[in-house]
Amino acid sequence: MKFFVNFFLLQICICIGYAQEVSDFITNKNFIAIKSRDATKSIRVYKDYLSKEQLSQAIPIIGKTKITDKETRFTPIVPFNWNQAYTVIYNSTIEHFTIELPSDYKHLKVISVYPSSKLVPANILKWYVRFSKPVNEASIYDHLHFITKKGDTLSNATLFLKNPLISEQGKLLTIWVEPGRQKRALKPNQKLGPVFVPEKEYTLAISKTIKDGSGITMNKSFQNIFMISEADRTKPNIKKWKLLPPKKNTRFHLEIQTNEILDYGSATHSFSILNNRNSRIEGQWELKNQDSSLVFSPNQSWESGTYKIIINPQLEDTAGNNLERLFDQDIKKNNQSPQSTFQIHFTVN
Amino acid sequence: MKSLIAFIIFLILSFSSIIANSDAALKVDFVTGNPEITSINAMTFGPESILFIGDSKSAQIVAVDLSAHTKVDNSKVKIDQLDKTIADMLGTQIDQIQITDMVVNQENNNIYISVTHSSGTPILFRVENNALKQISLDDVSFSKISLVDPISKESKDRRGRELRKWAVADIKYTKGKILLSGLSNKEFASTFRTIDFPFTDKQEYGSLEIYHAAHGKFETHAPIKTFLPTTMGDTSYIVAAYTCTPLVVFPLDEVKSGKHHKGRTVAELGSGNSPLDIVEVKSDDTRYLLIANNNRPLMRLDFKDLEAYKGSLTNPVTIKGAAEGVNYVNMPFVNVQQLDAYGANGYVLIQRESSGNLALKQGRNWWIQK
Numbered sequence: 001m002k003f004f005v006n007f008f009l010l011q012i013c014i015c016i017g018y019a020q021e022v023s024d025f026i027t028n029k030n031f032i033a034i035k036s037r038d039a040t041k042s043i044r045v046y047k048d049y050l051s052k053e054q055l056s057q058a059i060p061i062i063g064k065t066k067i068t069d070k071e072t073r074f075t076p077i078v079p080f081n082w083n084q085a086y087t088v089i090y091n092s093t094i095e096h097f098t099i100e101l102p103s104d105y106k107h108l109k110v111i112s113v114y115p116s117s118k119l120v121p122a123n124i125l126k127w128y129v130r131f132s133k134p135v136n137e138a139s140i141y142d143h144l145h146f147i148t149k150k151g152d153t154l155s156n157a158t159l160f161l162k163n164p165l166i167s168e169q170g171k172l173l174t175i176w177v178e179p180g181r182q183k184r185a186l187k188p189n190q191k192l193g194p195v196f197v198p199e200k201e202y203t204l205a206i207s208k209t210i211k212d213g214s215g216i217t218m219n220k221s222f223q224n225i226f227m228i229s230e231a232d233r234t235k236p237n238i239k240k241w242k243l244l245p246p247k248k249n250t251r252f253h254l255e256i257q258t259n260e261i262l263d264y265g266s267a268t269h270s271f272s273i274l275n276n277r278n279s280r281i282e283g284q285w286e287l288k289n290q291d292s293s294l295v296f297s298p299n300q301s302w303e304s305g306t307y308k309i310i311i312n313p314q315l316e317d318t319a320g321n322n323l324e325r326l327f328d329q330d331i332k333k334n335n336q337s338p339q340s341t342f343q344i345h346f347t348v349n
Numbered sequence: 350m351k352s353l354i355a356f357i358i359f360l361i362l363s364f365s366s367i368i369a370n371s372d373a374a375l376k377v378d379f380v381t382g383n384p385e386i387t388s389i390n391a392m393t394f395g396p397e398s399i400l401f402i403g404d405s406k407s408a409q410i411v412a413v414d415l416s417a418h419t420k421v422d423n424s425k426v427k428i429d430q431l432d433k434t435i436a437d438m439l440g441t442q443i444d445q446i447q448i449t450d451m452v453v454n455q456e457n458n459n460i461y462i463s464v465t466h467s468s469g470t471p472i473l474f475r476v477e478n479n480a481l482k483q484i485s486l487d488d489v490s491f492s493k494i495s496l497v498d499p500i501s502k503e504s505k506d507r508r509g510r511e512l513r514k515w516a517v518a519d520i521k522y523t524k525g526k527i528l529l530s531g532l533s534n535k536e537f538a539s540t541f542r543t544i545d546f547p548f549t550d551k552q553e554y555g556s557l558e559i560y561h562a563a564h565g566k567f568e569t570h571a572p573i574k575t576f577l578p579t580t581m582g583d584t585s586y587i588v589a590a591y592t593c594t595p596l597v598v599f600p601l602d603e604v605k606s607g608k609h610h611k612g613r614t615v616a617e618l619g620s621g622n623s624p625l626d627i628v629e630v631k632s633d634d635t636r637y638l639l640i641a642n643n644n645r646p647l648m649r650l651d652f653k654d655l656e657a658y659k660g661s662l663t664n665p666v667t668i669k670g671a672a673e674g675v676n677y678v679n680m681p682f683v684n685v686q687q688l689d690a691y692g693a694n695g696y697v698l699i700q701r702e703s704s705g706n707l708a709l710k711q712g713r714n715w716w717i718q719k
Contacts, residue, residue, distance in 0.1 A: 045440065046437075046440075047436070047437050047440045047441070058437070059434060059437050059438055060438075061437075061438060061439065061440040062438050062439070062483045076439070076440055077439065077470065077472060077483065078439050078440070078441060078466040078468050078470045078472075079468055080440055081440065081441055081442065081445075084440065084441070084442075086440065126534070128534075134469065136444070136445055136467035137447060137465060137467070137469070138444060138445055138446055138447035138465065138466075138467060139444065139447065155621070156620070156621035156644075159592060159623070160623040160643050160644075161516070161532065162447075162449060162518075162625065163388075163390045163391075163405065163449060163516045163517065163518070164516075165516055165532065165533075165534040167534065170469060174534035178621075179571065179592065180571075180592065180620070187595075187617045187619075187620050188620040188621060190620075191620035191621075192620050192621060211444065211445065211467060212467075213467050213468050213469060214467070214468070215441065215442060215445050215467055265534050265535050266535055314535070316535075
């Protein structure tokens with residue numbers, strides 16, 4: 001926001017051909033305003049540094065013009081780019097301007113990647129990348145690659161999406177590892193094989209060419225190196241989980257040690273805790289210990305008593321297996337889940 | 350004679366009244382103002398020049414009245430360097446824009462293109478004399494409905510961030526219903542919704558899982574990337590192209606809320622490929638399906654072959670040499686990014702040509718003639 005109020009007052013820019021006027025105009029990311037003494041009735045802005053001859057062929061930037069006693073203001077439909085040259089024409093005057101990137105600009109960074117574990121199963125289905133600020137959605141998957149230890153880029157490794165899956169106000173990107181290759185017996189799996197091979201090392205590489213919402217790239221590329229283990233063909237088993245209950249009259253967290261990597265997107269909203277009056281305990285869930293523990297931090301102190309954790313059967317591990325079914329389930333086998341509800345009880349003393 | 354003239358006038362007035370009433374019936378709930386569209390993922394036209402916009406960011410479907418746009422002739426439409434033109438008009442770089450959809454209003458041949466800018470701003474363009482005109486959506490006649498997730502309450506993580514995302518993949522209108530497919534970052538499942546139009550307070554949000562079995566062994570849930578409501582014989586069908594490349598057919602009338610449906614897989618569209626658009630085009634009496642793909646050329650299927658094919662690739666192929674599914678022809682159009690039908694027997698596409706030029710243009714009818 002700081003940049004938007006940091007006006008760039010430009011005086012006497014380049015005047016080509018027409019009247020040699022001295023003018024004041026103000027530019028920032030969101031608009032260009034020309035002072036009233038120029039009696040401006042129209043204003044057109046073009047991308048790039050254009051000459052008079054080039055202007056006749058150019059298409060003006062779309063936006064809204066507002067004329068008041070004090071100024072004529074043009075607001076483009078999307079903000080002006082940093083470091084992009086523009087040409088403005090008004091009252092037969094042609095001028096140029098550029099809004100320079102502030103020296104203290106905070107570049108886009110990768111904050112975290114999920115799963116954070118450095119050992120993931122061969123049939124991993126999803127990766128999540130959290131950025132420091134909203135990213136440019138356009139062709140975002142072009143900037144992400146899986147690379148072998150030898151440096152070869154895997155082809156057809158991720159699912160192409162015209163509308164990328166980006167949540168958290170543009171900061172969390174979901175990458176689907178090509179499900180057609182991860183699922184056994186599907187055509188892509190048969191023709192191309194699974195994406196990852198056990199006991200091999202890979203890198204999730206995010207090129208620094210990826211841009212933020214303002215069109216500025218990262219300062220450096222990001223790499224997440226991981227190893228591949230055998231494919232996970234078992235459903236998460238809540239009977240094997242270990243609970244570490246908190247103490248009463250504290251706001252200590254409750255920890256569930258799942259001992260397998262849960263899917264980040266699914267894990268943090270598949271649980272609810274009820275007290276013995278069946279009232280829901282509000283708080284926040286978070287994955288810890290390389291995604292093999294789930295931690296709940298309550299908003300209020302714990303009361304002594306018995307609690308139950310209700311788990312959504314759709315909770316998935318990182319290979320897409322949920323509590324009720326495998327991601328690629330053999331339909332000839334008995335797939336009946338032994339349980340219809342998934343609950344764990346614990347006591348706070 | 351006078352009575353005949355009076356009768357004709359009466360007929361004309363009655364006909365006009367019927368048209369006006371049907372118009373009013375569909376748009377009776379429309380209001381004028383800003384529908385606050387924050388993303389345009391997918392678009393389709395319904396009757397009366399109503400444009401339906403799938404807006405994932407605001408989790409809504411917006412119906413916008415675009416009947417003010419009069420009939421045009423886009424039969425020779427050609428815009429070269431489409432991406433550069435759009436970037437120039439926005440004062441930005443090509444890699445900061447994404448064309449998210451293109452649709453043709455079959456009532457008046459207007460072509461609309463939706464674009465997302467890196468700032469997240471959605472922009473709608475209309476093609477006019479081979480130029481792009483921005484359509485402001487700030488003050489329009491519209492009606493809208495929120496997409497309510499069946500999961501009632503969205504949990505948040507420690508910092509209060511909502512993780513769930515559901516993106517509209519495709520949207521179509523048929524017989525008073527809006528059909529919607531999408532992809533979530535949670536489950537890899539075929540979420541398919543049907544919403545009545547005009548929108549009412551009592552909405553039944555059909556959250557449907559449509560799955561197919563792959564070669565008789567592993568059950569497969571998968572999302573639909575693009576689909577087409579159509580008819581074969583007297584029955585209404587959905588022809589759906591899945592992310593894992595099969596083309597699946599299922600009867601529309603059998604789609605009931607909350608039920609699982611086993612589609613009939615009729616073709617595989619190729620490994621490492623993702624379908625982008627399906628449209629129906631006609632040439633004389635022959636109907637074709639055209640399918641645009643991200644990693645295969647434009648494909649053409651004859652409806653007669655589709656109707657004649659009674660099998661399903663979900664059953665193992667046991668006859669040696671038997672063709673796997675419905676035959677399709679690869680047309681000499683590669684890198685077709687957007688596709689829609691145009692007029693009686695045409696189609697419009699946005700194609701990245703071999704020279705690198707991104708062009709909006711008509712497809713040649715010759716390729717869909719016998």
